[in-house]
Amino acid sequence: MPRYTALVTLMLLTAGCASQTGSASRMSYARETCPDLNASIGDTSKTITTVAVRRGKVDRLNIPPWVPGGEKAVTIVKNRQTRKIGRLETNLDAMRGERQDRCR
Numbered sequence: 001m002p003r004y005t006a007l008v009t010l011m012l013l014t015a016g017c018a019s020q021t022g023s024a025s026r027m028s029y030a031r032e033t034c035p036d037l038n039a040s041i042g043d044t045s046k047t048i049t050t051v052a053v054r055r056g057k058v059d060r061l062n063i064p065p066w067v068p069g070g071e072k073a074v075t076i077v078k079n080r081q082t083r084k085i086g087r088l089e090t091n092l093d094a095m096r097g098e099r100q101d102r103c104r
Helices: 004-017 034-059 070-102
Strands: none
Touching: 034 070
16 A cells, blocks of 8 residues: 555656646747747657656556545646646647748
């Protein structure tokens, strides 16, 4: 039992340390050059992939039913990662829009 409790606690602490980025507007990318926009788009895409993989790993965890709060912790972590992916996709859309307007 202590092993699973420690695992759930570690998951919650790790998920809480994730950066909380706000939504970006196209104005915030107006100062970036086209190569910088391309690099930012690539970095954001990699981050989305990384978070999605982590969310999948959390989704596949088999928490025994006797672990208190285990399923709730998994749900909280999955929801937090889903929100982060949504914010990152919003930023990515803003970057792509700015690149489309200026760089092509």
